[in-house]
Amino acid sequence: MKFLEVFEVPRYVVFGPGAALRLGEVLNKLGAKRVAVVTGPTASRRIAESIIGSIRNIEADFYSEEEIFDKTGGCDVVVGIGGGKPIDAAKVFAYFAGRPLVIIPTSASHDGIASPYVSYVLNRRLSERGKIAVSPTAILADTTIIMGAPPRLLRAGIGDLLGKAVSVRDWKLAHRVKGEDYSEYAAILARASYSIVARNATKISNFKREEDVRVLVKALIGCGVAMGIAGSSRPCSGSEHLFAHAIELYAEEHGLKNVVHGELVALGTIIMSYLHGMDWRRIKALAKSAGLPTTLKEAGIDRDVAVHALTNAHKIRPDRYTILGESGLSKEAAEMALENTGLI
Numbered sequence: 553m554k555f556l557e558v559f560e561v562p563r564y565v566v567f568g569p570g571a572a573l574r575l576g577e578v579l580n581k582l583g584a585k586r587v588a589v590v591t592g593p594t595a596s597r598r599i600a601e602s603i604i605g606s607i608r609n610i611e612a613d614f615y616s617e618e619e620i621f622d623k624t625g626g627c628d629v630v631v632g633i634g635g636g637k638p639i640d641a642a643k644v645f646a647y648f649a650g651r652p653l654v655i656i657p658t659s660a661s662h663d664g665i666a667s668p669y670v671s672y673v674l675n676r677r678l679s680e681r682g683k684i685a686v687s688p689t690a691i692l693a694d695t696t697i698i699m700g701a702p703p704r705l706l707r708a709g710i711g712d713l714l715g716k717a718v719s720v721r722d723w724k725l726a727h728r729v730k731g732e733d734y735s736e737y738a739a740i741l742a743r744a745s746y747s748i749v750a751r752n753a754t755k756i757s758n759f760k761r762e763e764d765v766r767v768l769v770k771a772l773i774g775c776g777v778a779m780g781i782a783g784s785s786r787p788c789s790g791s792e793h794l795f796a797h798a799i800e801l802y803a804e805e806h807g808l809k810n811v812v813h814g815e816l817v818a819l820g821t822i823i824m825s826y827l828h829g830m831d832w833r834r835i836k837a838l839a840k841s842a843g844l845p846t847t848l849k850e851a852g853i854d855r856d857v858a859v860h861a862l863t864n865a866h867k868i869r870p871d872r873y874t875i876l877g878e879s880g881l882s883k884e885a886a887e888m889a890l891e892n893t894g895l896i
Contacts, residue, residue, distance in 0.1 A: 560668055560687035561780040567693035567769055569762060572599075572656050576607040578690045579629060582652055586611040588627035590620055590642035596634035596658050599697060603633065603656065617641035627651060629689075635659040635705065636813070640670040643686050652689040659701035660768050661708040661814050663745075666691055666776020669785050671813070672797045672868070673804060687780055691773060695765045703843075706759045708814025709768050710842045714753075714835060715792040715817040716746035716775065718824045718875075722790030726873040735787070741778035742787035745771040754841040791827075791865065791874035795820030798861035798868055799853065815851050818844045819895060823862070826893050827875045836893065848895050855896050862886035 564581075566574050579587065589612050591600040597614070604612045613627065617637045621644065630649060632642025633656045646653035657665050664671065668687040698706075720739045727734035748771045749756075756764035778787045796816035803811045818839045825832040836846050845851035848858050866880035881889070890896045 557783075559781050559783075560685075561777050562666055562688050562691050562773075564690035565666075565693075565773060566691070567695060567766065567773075569696045570694060571692045572603050572694035572697060573606070574692055575603055575631070575654065575656065576610070578654060578692070579607065579610060582629050582654075582689065584610065584628040586613075586627050587629045587631050588612075588620075588645060588649070588651075589614045589631045589633060590617060590638050590645055591615075591632070592617070592634040592638045592658075595700075596638060599658055600631075600633040600656075604631075615641075615645070620645040629654060631656065633658065635701075636662055636664055636671065639664055640674050643668075643670050644674070644684055647684050647686040653686055654690045654692065655688045656692045656694065656697075657769075658697055659705045659709075660693075660698050660765065660772055661701075661705040661812070662712045663772045663775035663779075663788055665693065665769070666773040667779050667785065667788075668776075669779065672793070673800050676801075688776075693769045693773070695762045695769065698765050698769065699759060699762065703759055704812065705814075706765070706768065707757055707843050708812045709772060710749050710753055710757065711814035711816075711818030711821075711839065711844050713745055713749040713768075713771050713775070714839060715790070715821045716742045716788055717750075717830070717835060718792045718821050718828065719786070719788050719790035720746075721828050721830065722824075722874040723786050725875060730873045732786075732873065735782050738778045738782035738787045741774050741781070745774040745778070748774075750838055753838050757842040786872070790872075791824040791876050792817050792820035794865035794868045794872070794874065794876065795823065795861050798865045799857060801868075802857055802860065810852060815845050816853075819846075819848070819851060819853070819858075822846065822893050822895065823889050824875055826889055832893055846895070848890070855890070858890060858895070859883060859886045862889065
């Protein structure tokens with residue numbers, strides 16, 4: 553049976569030193585006269601003001617990530633400048649305002665740079681409004697700006713990419729067991745992003761060179777395109793992300809600070825690759841060589857929190873079949889997985 557497929561992928565992608573300076577050119581192509589700029593409170597705000605201040609004949613209103621949820625218009629284009637939260641907030645603004653979205657990342661800690669989707673935790677909070685999905689019209693990844701991000705966040709981007717080894721495996725499993733739609737092309741793109749970072753993890757992990765950031769950003773953008781082609785986050789988010797989301801939800805509910813998404817994904821990847829019967833030792837070695845936490849203690853995660861996450865991760869997205877199955881792991885199986893992989 554033939555059916556139509558609609559792909560939403562970025563129209564303009566510019567990366568390298570000075571890429572952010574092309575914003576005026578992109579806004580001109582989009583016919584923008586007034587923009588809504590969503591950004592962070594400190595360093596991102598200064599960067600945003602500097603970029604916008606260099607553009608003539610553009611009116612700009614600046615918003616923090618907390619100020620956008622009741623905004624629905626008043627602009628021609630939405631510009632997100634910052635890390636994960638401001639970019640997600642910009643997607644929400646653009647979605648409800650029905651305006652094109654331009655993203656200028658100040659870090660590269662996850663694949664949300666080019667993804668049409670917002671983080672699971674945010675989408676859950678907005679669930680009554682429906683699924684948030686808006687593909688960026690343009691991405692301006694200025695490697696000079698991104699190199700100024702904390703190394704921990706850049707390494708977290710490596711952690712997020714390592715997860716694609718498991719997410720693609722989970723997707724194939726769901727296709728075989730549940731008959732879920734599967735895109736070989738999207739899967740290849742996601743897997744390629746993993747392969748790129750796996751080959752370069754040790755070399756780029758210090759992020760001292762512009763080319764190190766360039767490799768990371770290209771791989772993250774590739775994941776965003778894979779999700780656009782698949783029409784969901786499926787190729788890039790499997791059981792390893794369910795584990796990460798379970799801890800993130802626990803952290804939000806209990807006021808825990810300093811959890812980093814990409815680090816949690818890396819830990820989840822080690823555990824889920826073990827459950828899949830993959831070479832989890834190699835993945836753990838890659839994570840370690842990249843300077844990522846490879847034990848719960850290094851990540852600041854309590855043993856009981858990790859066990860809770862593993863036994864409840866399958867409930868996070870019951871529509872998404874993974875190696876965790878429909879009933880999840882028992883407490884005993886969760887503890888065994890943590891012990892056998894050396895996470896505790």
